[in-house]
Amino acid sequence: MISVNHLVMRLAAGGRAITILDGISLEIPHKQMVAIVGPSGSGKSTLLGLIAGLDKPTSGSILLDGVEITALAESDMARYRRQHIGYIFQSFHLIPTLTALENAAVPLELNGDSKARERAAELLVSVGLGDRLGHYPVQLSGGEQQRVAVARAFSCRPPILLADEPTGNLDSATGRQVIDLLLNLNRDQGSTLVLVTHDPVLASYAERIVTLRDGRIESDTPVKDQS
Ligand SMILES: Nc1ncnc2c1ncn2[C@@H]1O[C@H](COP(=O)(O)OP(=O)(O)OP(=O)(O)O)[C@@H](O)[C@H]1O
Ligand SMILES: [Mg+2]
Numbered sequence: 001m002i003s004v005n006h007l008v009m010r011l012a013a014g015g016r017a018i019t020i021l022d023g024i025s026l027e028i029p030h031k032q033m034v035a036i037v038g039p040s041g042s043g044k045s046t047l048l049g050l051i052a053g054l055d056k057p058t059s060g061s062i063l064l065d066g067v068e069i070t071a072l073a074e075s076d077m078a079r080y081r082r083q084h085i086g087y088i089f090q091s092f093h094l095i096p097t098l099t100a101l102e103n104a105a106v107p108l109e110l111n112g113d114s115k116a117r118e119r120a121a122e123l124l125v126s127v128g129l130g131d132r133l134g135h136y137p138v139q140l141s142g143g144e145q146q147r148v149a150v151a152r153a154f155s156c157r158p159p160i161l162l163a164d165e166p167t168g169n170l171d172s173a174t175g176r177q178v179i180d181l182l183l184n185l186n187r188d189q190g191s192t193l194v195l196v197t198h199d200p201v202l203a204s205y206a207e208r209i210v211t212l213r214d215g216r217i218e219s220d221t222p223v224k225d226q227s
Contacts, residue, residue, distance in 0.1 A: 002028040002051060002160065002192065007060035009046055009215075020046050021057070022215035030159075033186055033193040035203040038212035044196040047212070048162050051194065052087050053077040064160060082110055086153030086191070088163040092145045094137040094152075100124060100144075101133040104151045111156055123151040127181055143174030150178060154185050161186070163195040167202055179205065 009021040021043045028034055036044050049055050051062055053069045061070045064084065072080060081087075086107075094103045101120055108116035124133055127147040137145055146166060153161060166182065167175030179202050186193040197203050204223065211219045 001030060001063075001065060002026070002194070003063040004047075004051070005061045005063075007047070007050065007062065008058045009043070009050065009055075010058045020215050021050075024060070024212075024215070024217060026210065026217065026220070028192060028194060031186075031190050031192055032208060033183075033206045034195070034208045034210060035206035036194065036196045036210050036212060037198070037203055038218070042212040043215040044212055045164050048164050048194065048196055051160075052085055052162050053081050054087075082107060083156065084158050084160055086156070086158040086161040088146075088149050088153045088161070088166045090165040090168040092137070092142075092149045092169075094145055094148055096137050099134050099136055100129060100140065100148045103137070103148055104155055107152060107156050113156075120151070120155060123155055124148065127151050128177075141174070143170050143177060146170060146174075146178050147181060150181055150185070154189065154191075157189055157191075159191055161191045161193045163193070165196055165198065167197065167199050172201075175199065175202070 004024055004026040007021050007024040010017050010019050024047060036047065038044055050057050057070060061068055069077060069080060101117065101124060104124055105116040105120035108119055113119065121133060124130060127150060129144060129147055132140060132144060163182065167178050170178060182193060183205060203209055206223055208222050210217060
């Protein structure tokens with residue numbers, strides 16, 4: 001369960017304080033797939049980053065399965081994130097000097113998994129990249145890089161998976177592959193999946209759509225048609 005309580009984020013920009021999130025409260029049960037949508041600048045990435053503990057809010061709290069992550073020290077947060085959260089960035093964020101296999105193995109190695117390479121290879125096979133294990137990011141297409149990023153995010157089987165516009169940099173056919181992959185992994189591994197998207201096709205696969213506007217929740221609606 002993700003529990004976001006009265007979250008406020010204010011930042012100073014150009015000499016004045018701006019309110020980026022203005023009192024967000026949200027509960028997301030286990031295994032739910034939620035899409036966060038809204039206009040550019042409405043606070044979607046900021047909210048996702050706070051749920052990942054990448055930043056601290058001005059006020060309010062976030063609890064992940066009862067752990068108040070907003071109260072954790074940075075080092076504890078880093079450890080918690082490694083074990084519980086997978087994060088997929090719009091721009092992939094692969095390490096350029098590591099191969100696909102090495103990139104996918106990073107979280108496993110950080111968690112001290114002795115079978116890191118084997119597990120990473122299995123995951124890459126499952127995302128259709130079995131013949132790209134030794135390729136460096138520059139030798140991969142955008143869709144292939146994003147699939148490596150998805151494999152990496154799932155490598156430790158995190159209960160919570162966060163994705164910020166995972167199809168934003170992909171053409172529609174490649175985006176479709178990444179969507180299918182996320183949905184399958186969400187279903188097979190039973191992870192909670194929160195994704196930010198501008199893509200109505202991707203949002204339509206969610207069980208629930210939360211719309212932000214000016215740092216507030218404008219609407220929060222279940223998606224009825226799950227065909
Ligand atoms: N470090 C920062 N300092 C000041 N303002 C910031 C900072 N980060 C984000 N903002 C501002 O906060 C607002 C929300 O940003 P955010 O990235 O969360 O929006 P978003 O909904 O993800 O937009 P997009 O759809 O364009 O990605 C924007 O107006 C942005 O300019
Ligand atoms: Mg954003």
